[in-house]
Amino acid sequence: MLAARCLLRAWRSCSSAPRPTAGPAAALSVRAALAVRSPGGERVKVQGWIRSVRSQKEVLFLHVNDGSSLENLQVVADSSFASRDLAFGSSVEVHGQLVPSPSKKQNVELKAEKIEVVGNCDAKTFPFKYKERYPLEYLRQFPHLRCRTNVQGAILRVRSEATAAIHSFFKESGFVHIHTPIITSNDCEGAGELFQVEPSSKMQVPEENFFNVPAFLTVSGQLHLEVMSGAFTQVFTFGPTFRAENSQSRRHLAEFYMVEAEISFVESLQDLMKVMEGLFKTTTMTVLSNCPEDVELCHRFIAPGQKDRLEHMLKNNFLIISYTEAVEILKRASQNFTFPPEWGADLHTEHEKYLVKHCGNVPVFVVNYPLTLKPFYMRDNGDGPPPTVAAVDLLVPGVGELFGGSLREERPHFLKQQLARLGLTETYQWYLDLRRFGSVPHGGFGMGFERYLQCILGVDNIKDVIPFPRFTHSCLL
Incomplete structure (x- = not known):
């Protein structure tokens, strides 16, 4: 609970700052974004697929991955984005600022300014579920996925x-x-x-x-x-x-x-x-x-x-x-x-x-x-x-x-x-x-x-x- 409150305070403090509008966002892979050691609010664009979605009061947390890294990039968004079709497996393009993460699990996170769903995923029929670990024999049935x-x-x-x-x-x-x-x-x-x-x-x-x-x-x-x-x-x-x-x-x-x-x-x-x-x-x-x-x-x-x-x-x-x-x-x-x-x-x-x-x-x-x-x-x-x-x-x-x-x-x-x-x-x-x-x-x-x-x-x-x-x-x- 303490960690959750810290994250919420960090989000609110970031949200109170004015959002920059000048300059195009630099496109980064998840691997490159995670490699930034001292983020200072750089505006970036990250494209990938949602690996998990969870909401906590006024904050929405997404884990996004583009295949460049085993580790996911955490995206922190205002709860207003929750109305979007942000489902496990959906492809997204996220614009925002790279900021230090208050969580010990990652050094950096992406504070979202814009989230665009590029392709929806029907999570109910998708053959893989979040946090499920499947035998390799099972995965072999789905060479396309x-x-x-x-x-x-x-x-x-x-x-x-x-x-x-x-x-x-x-x-x-x-x-x-x-x-x-x-x-x-x-x-x-x-x-x-x-x-x-x-x-x-x-x-x-x-x-x-x-x-x-x-x-x-x-x-x-x-x-x-x-x-x-x-x-x-x-x-x-x-x-x-x-x-x-x-x-x-x-x-x-x-x-x-x-x-x-x-x-x-x-x-x-x-x-x-x-x-x-x-x-x-x-x-x-x-x-x-x-x-x-x-x-x-x-x-x-x-x-x-x-x-x-x-x-x-x-x-x-x-x-x-x-x-x-x-x-x-x-x-x-x-x-x-x-x-x-x-x-x-x-x-x-x-x-x-x-x-x-x-x-x-x-x-x-x-x-x-x-x-x-x-x-x-x-x-x-x-x-x-x-x-x-x-x-x-x-x-x-x-x-x-x-x-x-x-x-x-x-x-x-x-x-x-x-x-x-x-x-x-x-x-x-x-x-x-x-x-x-x-x-x-x-x-x-x-x-x-x-x-x-x-x-x-x-x-x-x-x-x-x-x-x-x-x-x-x-x-x-």
């Missing part, structure tokens, strides 16, 4: 900050950003999980392809980056990729984003792993520094304990084990796996998560996989039998595989053998040309961006860290 909730707003701001941090890391490390094509004629991964691209209208000659060859949505920009690595020593791309996987798992999507890099004159996996670890830690530290409230919201309400787990990952060096060592660890495990571990078989998610736990919940690099498990472009280690290739996967707590990379096979005779074995010599003649004209030892990696967000925020389902999830039997909007 869920961005208006605190938790989705926080996740999307983290996503934006992480995107900028990744670009900054590569720029500061001397990488050139390359836009690789979304429509391509190759299957980089060789798994055959492709979406074929065809025109919606029937062509005059149905037997002809629009591009004269079959075209697909890209599964990876790697091969195009390898082309560029013949002219630039360090390149990267960051864009959408597509997999036609018939999966409803918590870590797969039909459309997702990949961060991929290619580095020339690299002759060891250790050099690649340094960049991978540096990318993860630098990006994460930047996000934690720039979005502390958003990250804290996720750690507090979605994944309690994730803060400590993330700090543990950041302060420890990532471990390195071979694929052979990984299989031996799995065979000695007391846990019963759905897929029994065997040398020569791929590692499944259950194996990856066990390995990370076995290694003390520190991210772990698994290196040197069997040649038969990996695509044609990975460099033969020259060991065996059975032979292995210079491949590396980074496994992280809670997610499993996050990064995948390798040294590329730059030796023409080895590459020809691999392509011939797979019947791909004619298709990849251009790839062989890269080895004929000034090739160098090189390697690269890819990181699933949505899995990265799952890892740092502790979000269990990948569908909750992307604005509009695409997966089998679901393409809403």
Whole structure:
């Protein structure tokens, strides 16, 4: 009650002052308004959506948010504004003065001179209610509205900050950003999980392809980056990729984003792993520094304990084990796996998560996989039998595989053998040309961006860290 009376006295004292009329109001975001430390009655304009409305005698309090901040801006208005349609979810434009707030909950508040309702909201049928906390599964039913909730707003701001941090890391490390094509004629991964691209209208000659060859949505920009690595020593791309996987798992999507890099004159996996670890830690530290409230919201309400787990990952060096060592660890495990571990078989998610736990919940690099498990472009280690290739996967707590990379096979005779074995010599003649004209030892990696967000925020389902999830039997909007 004492706090309420203080607010009422402050409002009355402000109301008695004459309202300035000269000069246009400066447009400010909520974030910028909240950052004003010593408000002196500056006239400003704020646009956003109402998050709460409450009235107290002659004073009306609104919380307004425009998506720029987790924190709301408090708007204090005369009770005469109560006749307006000021409902939860309505969009408004508020003109007024920034003044010090008598409340300890905020440094500044906006004393309203004018409130314009831009768009009404039917609060009774709106699927979200003020102060209600909804499970992420429930929010997933409303892809067109869920961005208006605190938790989705926080996740999307983290996503934006992480995107900028990744670009900054590569720029500061001397990488050139390359836009690789979304429509391509190759299957980089060789798994055959492709979406074929065809025109919606029937062509005059149905037997002809629009591009004269079959075209697909890209599964990876790697091969195009390898082309560029013949002219630039360090390149990267960051864009959408597509997999036609018939999966409803918590870590797969039909459309997702990949961060991929290619580095020339690299002759060891250790050099690649340094960049991978540096990318993860630098990006994460930047996000934690720039979005502390958003990250804290996720750690507090979605994944309690994730803060400590993330700090543990950041302060420890990532471990390195071979694929052979990984299989031996799995065979000695007391846990019963759905897929029994065997040398020569791929590692499944259950194996990856066990390995990370076995290694003390520190991210772990698994290196040197069997040649038969990996695509044609990975460099033969020259060991065996059975032979292995210079491949590396980074496994992280809670997610499993996050990064995948390798040294590329730059030796023409080895590459020809691999392509011939797979019947791909004619298709990849251009790839062989890269080895004929000034090739160098090189390697690269890819990181699933949505899995990265799952890892740092502790979000269990990948569908909750992307604005509009695409997966089998679901393409809403």
